[in-house]
Amino acid sequence: MNAKSLPMPSIADDVEAGLLASPKTLPPRLFYDARGSELFEQITTLPEYYLTLIERQILERHAAEIIEAAGPDLRVVELGAGSAVKTVILLRQLARQQGSAIFYPVDVSSAALEDASERLPREIPGIELHPLIADYTRGLPFLQAIRGRKLILYIGSSIGNFEPLEDSAILAHIRASMSPGDAILLGTDMRKSPDLLLPAYDDSRGVTAEFNKNILVRINRELGGDFNLNYFAHRAVWNSVLSRVEMHLESRVSQRVNIRELAMSVPFDRGETTHTENSYKFTPAMIGSIASNAGLTQERIWSDSQEWFTVHLLRA
Numbered sequence: 001m002n003a004k005s006l007p008m009p010s011i012a013d014d015v016e017a018g019l020l021a022s023p024k025t026l027p028p029r030l031f032y033d034a035r036g037s038e039l040f041e042q043i044t045t046l047p048e049y050y051l052t053l054i055e056r057q058i059l060e061r062h063a064a065e066i067i068e069a070a071g072p073d074l075r076v077v078e079l080g081a082g083s084a085v086k087t088v089i090l091l092r093q094l095a096r097q098q099g100s101a102i103f104y105p106v107d108v109s110s111a112a113l114e115d116a117s118e119r120l121p122r123e124i125p126g127i128e129l130h131p132l133i134a135d136y137t138r139g140l141p142f143l144q145a146i147r148g149r150k151l152i153l154y155i156g157s158s159i160g161n162f163e164p165l166e167d168s169a170i171l172a173h174i175r176a177s178m179s180p181g182d183a184i185l186l187g188t189d190m191r192k193s194p195d196l197l198l199p200a201y202d203d204s205r206g207v208t209a210e211f212n213k214n215i216l217v218r219i220n221r222e223l224g225g226d227f228n229l230n231y232f233a234h235r236a237v238w239n240s241v242l243s244r245v246e247m248h249l250e251s252r253v254s255q256r257v258n259i260r261e262l263a264m265s266v267p268f269d270r271g272e273t274t275h276t277e278n279s280y281k282f283t284p285a286m287i288g289s290i291a292s293n294a295g296l297t298q299e300r301i302w303s304d305s306q307e308w309f310t311v312h313l314l315r316a
């Protein structure tokens with residue numbers, strides 16, 4: 001793969017700040033090393049994790065309309081592309097409608113981009129690929145350099161992993177690098193019963209638990225930590241007031257964990273939780289206000305019949 005790479009922060013600052021905070025936190029970007037990205041791909045195939053399946057159905061059903069609505073002569077950019085499995089649906093349609101597909105997948109994981117770069121040319125012959133290893137939440141200078149009309153995919157409810165004010169800031173950031181006529185395709189998971197939401201974040205096979213604990217595995221490997229995974233439990237909690245599923249790691253015992261590279265010895269009480277992720281669940285009104293705060297027009301909405309998931313076309 002011939003990917004460009006932008007500088008990314010080390011995990012040391014995140015871990016030090018998060019474990020000194022009260023309550024303790026570790027940011028979800030730490031999930032995604034090669035193993036974490038692999039586990040996330042597995043999550044997307046779990047029966048309980050309806051998000052991927054339903055978003056894929058929406059894209060399949062409406063691909064022609066989406067490409068048509070976005071406008072002619074498109075370049076597709078995907079933020080947090082991973083291995084771009086769902087994106088193939090749109091790229092294939094684009095190649096059909098336009099005769100060619102030009103794709104800029106952006107992700108922090110080089111392994112996921114490598115997988116995409118290896119697979120996509122086989123699935124869409126003639127595709128032009130420009131992979132970029134970057135954390136798009138830290139700036140989007142690369143967007144402006146892309147010529148032609150852009151359709152920026154921000155799908156998979158990735159926006160749900162940011163705080164409400166960050167959402168508008170991220171979209172405003174993207175908006176600042178867009179030209180008139182460019183559009184964002186935003187996929188968002190909707191608010192629904194916790195009986196459906198919680199199993200999606202605490203699956204029966206324990207894949208999400210392993211994904212959550214992968215942060216501890218990374219700290220052990222990359223910073224010389226001595227976390228014992230058996231002494232931490234995966235927890236998923238529905239926070240109705242804030243409209244989000246939270247993931248935590250709960251210490252099963254009172255313990256101390258040493259992290260050599262940070263010269264830290266971190267105490268954990270029995271039952272103390274370290275907050276690792278929020279996954280916000282939206283209403284159409286919430287998306288409308290996030291988009292308008294960012295100066296974007298909500299032009300079209302596509303959904304499944306139960307309105308579990310929605311895909312929005314936001315125009316600059």
Ligand code: AVI
Nearest residue numbers: 043156157158161201208279
């Ligand atoms: C990447 N993101 C949209 C996922 C989500 O649903 O919030 C991450 C995830 N966390 C646990 N399972 C999946």
